[in-house]
Amino acid sequence: MPQATGNPTRQLSDGQQKNTPHTPDICDGLDGAGPADDGPAVRHPAATATRTDTELLIAASVLLADAALAARQAGADLTDALTGGRFALQALRRPAWALGTALSCAHALTSPAGLGFGPNGGVIGELARIAGNVTRRRPAAVAMAVDAFALRIEAATVTHPNLDSAHARRLTGAVVAGDRLEAVRALHALVERLGVTRALTTVSPVIMELLALTGLLDENPVNDGFSWVTLAGGVPTTDPFLGLPSSLLKYLNPGPGRAERVDADPILAKVLGTSRNDIVSYINDIGALGNHGLVLLRRIACADGTARHVLLLPGTSFALLSNSTPQDLVGAFDGCLRTDTTYTRAAKKLLRRAGVPAGSELMLVGHSLGGLTAMNLAADVDVASEYRITHVVTLGSPIDAKRPADHTTRVISLVNKHDVIPMLDGRGPASPHDIPAGWVELAWLDESYDYPLSHAPQAYSDSLRGELAHYREQVNASIRRYDGEITGNQPYMLRDK
Amino acid sequence: MTTPATAWPLENAVFSAAMLAHRLPWADAPARALGLDSLTREGAARKVLAHLRRSRSGRPVRLRTPFGSFLVPLGAADTAGLLAGAAASDALAAPVRLDAAGRRYGLYPHVPLPPDGVPPAAALRAPLAEELEKVAAARRDDHALPWEVWRPGLLRAARRVVAGGAAADDTLLTEVLLRTAGAAGSRAYDGRSAALNRRLAPYLADPDPGSAAAGLVRGRAAGPVVPAARTQGVPPSGEGRPEEALAHTLAVVSEAAVTTALQALALAAAGVPGAADGPAGAVALALGHFPPLEAVVHPVRTRFVWDGLVVDEGTEILAAPGWLRDPADATAHADATAHAGSGAGPDAAPGHGHDGPSPLCGSPTGCSATALAVHVAEEVVRFFTEAARPALLSPALTPDRMPFTLAPHTVLVALPTAGTVPRAVRAGTPASCAASARAGADRLDRHARSLAACAAQAGWDGEETGERFRMRLLEHAERCTRAASDVRAAARRLAD
Numbered sequence: 006m007p008q009a010t011g012n013p014t015r016q017l018s019d020g021q022q023k024n025t026p027h028t029p030d031i032c033d034g035l036d037g038a039g040p041a042d043d044g045p046a047v048r049h050p051a052a053t054a055t056r057t058d059t060e061l062l063i064a065a066s067v068l069l070a071d072a073a074l075a076a077r078q079a080g081a082d083l084t085d086a087l088t089g090g091r092f093a094l095q096a097l098r099r100p101a102w103a104l105g106t107a108l109s110c111a112h113a114l115t116s117p118a119g120l121g122f123g124p125n126g127g128v129i130g131e132l133a134r135i136a137g138n139v140t141r142r143r144p145a146a147v148a149m150a151v152d153a154f155a156l157r158i159e160a161a162t163v164t165h166p167n168l169d170s171a172h173a174r175r176l177t178g179a180v181v182a183g184d185r186l187e188a189v190r191a192l193h194a195l196v197e198r199l200g201v202t203r204a205l206t207t208v209s210p211v212i213m214e215l216l217a218l219t220g221l222l223d224e225n226p227v228n229d230g231f232s233w234v235t236l237a238g239g240v241p242t243t244d245p246f247l248g249l250p251s252s253l254l255k256y257l258n259p260g261p262g263r264a265e266r267v268d269a270d271p272i273l274a275k276v277l278g279t280s281r282n283d284i285v286s287y288i289n290d291i292g293a294l295g296n297h298g299l300v301l302l303r304r305i306a307c308a309d310g311t312a313r314h315v316l317l318l319p320g321t322s323f324a325l326l327s328n329s330t331p332q333d334l335v336g337a338f339d340g341c342l343r344t345d346t347t348y349t350r351a352a353k354k355l356l357r358r359a360g361v362p363a364g365s366e367l368m369l370v371g372h373s374l375g376g377l378t379a380m381n382l383a384a385d386v387d388v389a390s391e392y393r394i395t396h397v398v399t400l401g402s403p404i405d406a407k408r409p410a411d412h413t414t415r416v417i418s419l420v421n422k423h424d425v426i427p428m429l430d431g432r433g434p435a436s437p438h439d440i441p442a443g444w445v446e447l448a449w450l451d452e453s454y455d456y457p458l459s460h461a462p463q464a465y466s467d468s469l470r471g472e473l474a475h476y477r478e479q480v481n482a483s484i485r486r487y488d489g490e491i492t493g494n495q496p497y498m499l500r501d502k
Numbered sequence: 503m504t505t506p507a508t509a510w511p512l513e514n515a516v517f518s519a520a521m522l523a524h525r526l527p528w529a530d531a532p533a534r535a536l537g538l539d540s541l542t543r544e545g546a547a548r549k550v551l552a553h554l555r556r557s558r559s560g561r562p563v564r565l566r567t568p569f570g571s572f573l574v575p576l577g578a579a580d581t582a583g584l585l586a587g588a589a590a591s592d593a594l595a596a597p598v599r600l601d602a603a604g605r606r607y608g609l610y611p612h613v614p615l616p617p618d619g620v621p622p623a624a625a626l627r628a629p630l631a632e633e634l635e636k637v638a639a640a641r642r643d644d645h646a647l648p649w650e651v652w653r654p655g656l657l658r659a660a661r662r663v664v665a666g667g668a669a670a671d672d673t674l675l676t677e678v679l680l681r682t683a684g685a686a687g688s689r690a691y692d693g694r695s696a697a698l699n700r701r702l703a704p705y706l707a708d709p710d711p712g713s714a715a716a717g718l719v720r721g722r723a724a725g726p727v728v729p730a731a732r733t734q735g736v737p738p739s740g741e742g743r744p745e746e747a748l749a750h751t752l753a754v755v756s757e758a759a760v761t762t763a764l765q766a767l768a769l770a771a772a773g774v775p776g777a778a779d780g781p782a783g784a785v786a787l788a789l790g791h792f793p794p795l796e797a798v799v800h801p802v803r804t805r806f807v808w809d810g811l812v813v814d815e816g817t818e819i820l821a822a823p824g825w826l827r828d829p830a831d832a833t834a835h836a837d838a839t840a841h842a843g844s845g846a847g848p849d850a851a852p853g854h855g856h857d858g859p860s861p862l863c864g865s866p867t868g869c870s871a872t873a874l875a876v877h878v879a880e881e882v883v884r885f886f887t888e889a890a891r892p893a894l895l896s897p898a899l900t901p902d903r904m905p906f907t908l909a910p911h912t913v914l915v916a917l918p919t920a921g922t923v924p925r926a927v928r929a930g931t932p933a934s935c936a937a938s939a940r941a942g943a944d945r946l947d948r949h950a951r952s953l954a955a956c957a958a959q960a961g962w963d964g965e966e967t968g969e970r971f972r973m974r975l976l977e978h979a980e981r982c983t984r985a986a987s988d989v990r991a992a993a994r995r996l997a998d
Binding site: 058095 | 672673674677681697700701930936938939942946950952953957961962964967968971974975978981982984985988989995998
């Protein structure tokens with residue numbers, strides 16, 4: 006039986022509600038701390054008598070993450086001071102001062118009880134950092150970051166009991182300890198015991214933390230950026246293993262995009278014949294469209310006399326890494342990390358080809374990669390200025406790091422918490438980072454535990470039709486302006502080229 | 503009647519070489535390193551123009567370059583007169599901005615505000631101050647406001663002042679405006695302009711009382727404005743739309759708030775004569791020295807005569823106030839501009855006048871929105887200087903040797919709060935590194951206290967895992983304290 010998550014429902018400023026992992030309010034009243042922007046703060050013990058362990062773990066992870074970033078910055082500042090050209094000029098004039106200062110900076114940068122081995126930033130600093138990484142000299146910042154991730158994993162374990170099993174504990178413990186051989190063995194044991202899909206589902210709540218820890222503790226100094234960005238709550242722009250920049254993906258997904266008008270097959274036509282302005286109906290339509298390149302543009306003569314449009318965007322086909330449509334695995338990675346993708350280019354051509362009038366109101370509904378593409382279209386200044394994108398509704402999409410260009414666009418994200426895919430934006434169940442105020446995120450745990458079943462549109466549809474009917478009503482109330490008579494249901498086939 | 507004189511081949515060659523050199527990175531690095539201003543790219547171009555001014559009695563001269571053949575008026579008065587004559591004859595097509603490397607960029611068309619469309623200063627002050635408070639709150643530990651904070655904050659303030667409070671969050675409006683301006687003169691312009699008009703329409707339909715939008719609505723209700731085509735030479739199809747007037751005002755105010763105000767703060771912080779006297783002087787000096795539109799090309803579409811000089815169809819008039827400043831008299835010009843700005847009232851400052859070309863807008867005959875923009879820039883400077891004098895961290899700027907250009911993204915100014923007096927240390931020096939290190943040490947100390955306080959909370963002692971994490975927190979707190987002590991000691995050494 007599906008159930009809304011146990012996280013507290015937060016009242017937003019605009020009166021909406023969302024269910025998200027609660028971020029503890031840790032920045033109130035620090036003993037002697039300065040302004041809020043200057044550093045972290047902790048609520049006094051007396052004020053936290055009712056705080057649960059999960060909240061405490063997340064609060065501690067936030068503090069440690071901030072401390073790690075501060076230690077790293079302090080190392081970068083001292084490195085910059087020591088390697089800057091003006092220091093060298095001063096050294097020529099005042100060699101004694103320069104020697105003393107260099108020794109003092111070097112001591113601060115290499116003290117095992119302080120910053121550890123902390124040089125970073127700039128050419129010389131990065132070379133020193135790489136040398137330290139290769140020789141496994143761990144800076145204080147890395148030690149703090151590792152413990153911050155460990156706290157997040159522990160917090161996730163409280164809400165995801167499967168992570169507390171012996172096999173999962175063995176895996177997470179090995180990754181936190183930086184023992185890769187043991188981690189591989191533990192992963193193998195986990196897969197042997199649970200199978201690939203359930204093992205993936207088991208570790209999915211902490212997958213970003215595990216990847217970040219791997220990047221931080223291996224000997225590859227180039228992939229550390231992924232870990233630091235994940236720690237700071239940003240969107241990684243490199244891969245976690247080799248540290249390759251995401252911009253390389255554009256060379257793997259280079260198509261200009263093309264949209265062809267096609268006729269609906271009988272099964273699709275039958276489903277579309279019963280469509281209406283209802284989130285469950287939209288999900289069923291997306292399911293009927295499949296994952297082979299079809300999308301749907303719907304014209305609606307709305308009850309208020311306005312003509313509006315809805316674009317339905319299905320997700321990824323997992324059959325091949327790359328196929329002739331934008332709905333492939335390469336497109337999924339591209340859509341996750343960038344905004345200008347083959348899918349968005351093809352969708353823009355669709356809107357132009359279909360003659361959607363400039364300035365008309367448009368709602369984008371997408372599943373998985375389709376939701377990512379919906380957000381990417383909403384983030385595109387040209388699209389957002391040409392049309393008025395009123396709503397973006399996503400199902401099982403990792404969109405939390407993306408932002409629409411138009412601040413009035415309403416974003417509604419539906420998340421099955423057993424689904425691995427929505428976690429790929431780095432905001433897992435124990436992440437302290439929240440989505441913007443004004444977004445509506447509706448999350449739940451349903452019976453479809455294993456991936457990919459938990460990610461299927463049908464799983465979302467079933468949940469919203471059953472116990473979570475109140476979520477369905479909430480979404481339908483938000484999109485009510487699209488109520489009216491459907492005057493056109495036109496499928497289009499999107500191609501890479 | 504005469505035709506314009508043509509520059510000699512050598513003069514054309516030197517001017518062209520100076521423009522071409524802008525496309526070659528580090529081309530003039532040796533000259534810069536040796537302090538030979540006349541041999542830098544900017545210095546050479548200005549020297550050619552100064553030479554032409556002396557040798558041709560100041561009359562406009564035709565310069566031939568690989569980037570076009572330009573008719574160049576060689577003084578401010580000639581520039582204003584020539585452009586006014588062309589505008590009176592309705593002889594000008596839409597202008598474009600020319601950068602020092604000869605690249606052309608579209609300009610958002612000038613559409614005048616109604617005579618009483620500019621909102622009163624008192625109405626702007628409160629909303630502007632509210633936005634500036636938010637920008638000020640994002641200062642770094644050393645009180646500096648980096649470009650990444652300054653630009654979005656001031657763009658937001660400009661939207662608030664021009665389009666109203668509802669537009670403050672509308673970052674898309676600014677993006678569309680910039681893209682529309684960039685598309686000026688191309689086929690994409692009409693589509694982008696329509697999108698911009700759609701974006702602005704709600705702010706005009708329900709204008710914020712204190713905004714320029716409200717003034718525009720009020721002014722248009724009072725009477726018709728001068729058609730845009732009469733003053734600028736654009737086709738009459740686009741004239742008179744309130745959205746276009748508002749967009750133009752937003753473009754001009756955004757530029758002044760983001761670029762000119764920051765340059766003015768830098769000049770005031772550097773103690774340049776006149777700039778330190780007050781906001782009006784600083785803004786006037788910034789506009790005089792670093793006009794955002796340092797060169798504008800006005801294509802001539804019909805033949806006209808000005809002051810006995812025949813200007814044929816197809817000619818391109820290069821109005822380049824930023825390039826006409828002779829390096830030799832830069833300081834004198836600074837003094838004169840500053841006195842005009844601070845002593846003769848706001849209308850005497852560049853941009854305040856409604857007759858000459860505006861340094862913020864491509865209009866050949868003045869721009870009423872520029873007055874509003876200058877006022878906003880002055881308010882920004884006043885806000886950040888009334889508590890304490892700012893300190894320039896970068897770039898190096900000395901009053902007796904002003905640079906030819908001052909890119910706003912390179913400016914880093916410390917803007918102290920009342921009662922604090924930051925040390926004026928240049929970025930990159932050991933002293934500034936010491937300040938950063940001290941701030942870092944303070945941060946580490948605060949983190950140490952926070953971690954210790956977190957470890958002291960109830961809730962960790964329920965199980966072994968909790969106790970293990972508590973010990974890790976305490977270890978990290980201790981390490982932060984040690985690291986802060988080490989970093990502070992290094993900072994003391996650096997500051998010695």
